[in-house]
Amino acid sequence: MVGITCLGAFVGQVDASIVQLGLPALEQAFDASLDQVSWVAVGYSLAFAAVLPAYARLAEIAGRKLLYLLGFALFGLFSALCGLAPSLPWLIAFRVLQGMSGALLGANSIVILVAVTDQTQRGRAMGLFASAQALGVIAGPALGGLLLNDLSWHWIFWVTVPVTALGAALGWVLVPVSTPLGRDATFDWRGALLLIPALCGLMMTLTELNAWGPLSPSVLACAIVAAALLAGFVWWDGRAPAPLIDLGLFRSRAFTGGTVAALLSYAMLYGMFFAMSFALVRGYRDAPVSAGLRLAIIPVALGLVAPFSGRLSERWPRLATRGGTGLCAAAALGLSQTLTGGLGGEPAMTLLLAAYGVGLGLFIAPNNGATLAAAPAEHAGQAGGLLNLMRAFGTATGVAAASALLAWRVEQATGLHGRTVGVSERALLGAASDVMILLATLALATALAASFEDRRRTPPRRA
Incomplete structure (x- = not known):
């Protein structure tokens, strides 16, 4: 059972991260503008976030097994259709539907995991779940680079189809039927x-x-x-x-600051993925496999540090918030000076990408833990759902903000409206450097939002 929920977590993160590296190829394949092609990534994350609270409530009313299996099946179907899309509007439409399908998995996975484990095993199970998510983020860029290098963009969508079929088959056999709410439950x-x-x-x-x-x-x-x-x-x-979201949780300054910080931290992660994908492919003219391996440095560093960040934050609580975000800001500012296209700057760029991942690894897990701890125990499910919503919305926000700024700076430098195909390396890297400054600013805002956790007062009242 734990393995099935981990499979869902893995495939969702693979799909979210693998597409980032494919955006330059999609821009060229469909002869599209940057803001148009960014919707391939934004549409998925936005659809996931928008319907997640509704799916979570529907699962409580109707039962979780059916919706969870439906999530695997529809996710695989729309992944296959994405690879068959004849045009960019069709691809974006299928990505939106794919994101809505992924939300069926996201709304139920952790609840199912908690239901099938006892208190003594729950910590280990949650650790495995987090590891599966981290492996998915790590595998996405590297796997995407290999597929784009040897095959075509279609395969970055088709690669998850066998995994979803396996998840649906195993879930049919192993996932227990949950007890739905009574007939008087309302949506x-x-x-x-x-x-x-x-x-x-x-x-x-x-x-x-x-x-x-x-x-x-x-x-x-x-x-x-x-x-x-x-x-x-x-x-x-x-x-x-019976509100869709219990906004009474936001009466807690700690919870409010933590959820805003979660949104901003995922905006930092996926904004970096987006900007560096174009910087490496268009600016440095890297082959997709080389660009994918470089991008994978960030989640690898994040994954190596994250398991130890909780213990560090217990001893030095401000190290996670201020130290992690400060390291991200310094790394982003360093990248803004390093992205010149010269070969001599590539070792420094690699180290700065690793430092950025370390900073996020120091911050994300302790922030999530402190945010959930700020919510009353009877609202733990609602708090976890809100945190998932903010992470997904942060992913979309990071891509959208990086896309808008990159397109604007390219247009300012070259006069080309919203396109990076044919843009000089110097102009493209200059625009990417400006995105790095934006990400450094987001890191400082993240630290400010997380600092509200240090001034907890009374727990939130029940709405």
């Missing part, structure tokens, strides 16, 4: 209809900021509609008998 449809388009509007505003212009009617309309829907969701959440 917050109004909350879902407000939250999902609100998140989509926010992400549309950020992703298309450069393509449409910051003061264009389309961007302003998306921003206003998103803000209105979010305000409506907050208003309704306080009155709903």
Whole structure:
């Protein structure tokens, strides 16, 4: 049983990270602009985050086994269709559906894991689950480089199909049937209809900021509609008998700061993946396999440090928050000066990528633990779901922000609107250096958000 949930965690992280390296190839294959091709990554993460709270509640009402197996089956189906997509709009549509399918796995995996393990085994099981996620992030860039080098972009989607088929088959046999809630359990449809388009509007505003212009009617309309829907969701959440998300958790400064820090830390990770994919493939003219192995340095360093970061944070709590984020900021600023295209800077670039991964490894696990600890025990499920939502939304935010800034800086330097194909190495690397400065700023903001954990007062009241 633990192995099945780990399989789902692994395949989800592989898919999220493998696509980053394929974006330059997709830009060229479909002759698309940077903001358009970024939706291949953003659409998946945004769809995952937007429907995750709804799926979590539906699973409580209808039972988890059916939805979990359905997640494996649909994830494999839409992965296969992504590889068969005849055009970029079709690919983005299939990626959105794939993200929604992945949310079925994400909404149920940890709950199933907890249900099938007793208290003495739960810590080890959670460690295996986290290791499977880390292995997925590590395998994604390296595996993507190999597939792009020897085959084509289609295979970065097809590679997960056999794994999902295996997961569905094993889950059918091994996953126990959960007890659904009673017939009087209700689903917050109004909350879902407000939250999902609100998140989509926010992400549309950020992703298309450069393509449409910051003061264009389309961007302003998306921003206003998103803000209105979010305000409506907050208003309704306080009155709903069974709200989709328990916003009462955010009365805790520690929990609020921790969830914001989780969002920003994943934005840092995937913003780096996005920017360095283009820097290596377009700026340094690396072969895909070489670029993939270099990108894998970040999650490898993160995975090596993460198992020890919890113990370090217990002895030196500020080392995880300020030391980890400070190291990320220093590494990003160092990369902004190192990305010149010269061969002499490549060893320094490798070390700085490793330092960036170490910084994230020091920070992410202790922050997640402190954030969950700030929530009352009876709200642990809701807190974990919110943390997953913020991580997924942070992934989309990082890609969208890096894409918008990279496209804008390339256009400023070359006059080419939203494209990196044919751009000079110097202009591309200069734009990527500016993204590094943005990531350093995000690291400082992450440290500020996490510092609220040091000033805990009263636990959040029940909403």
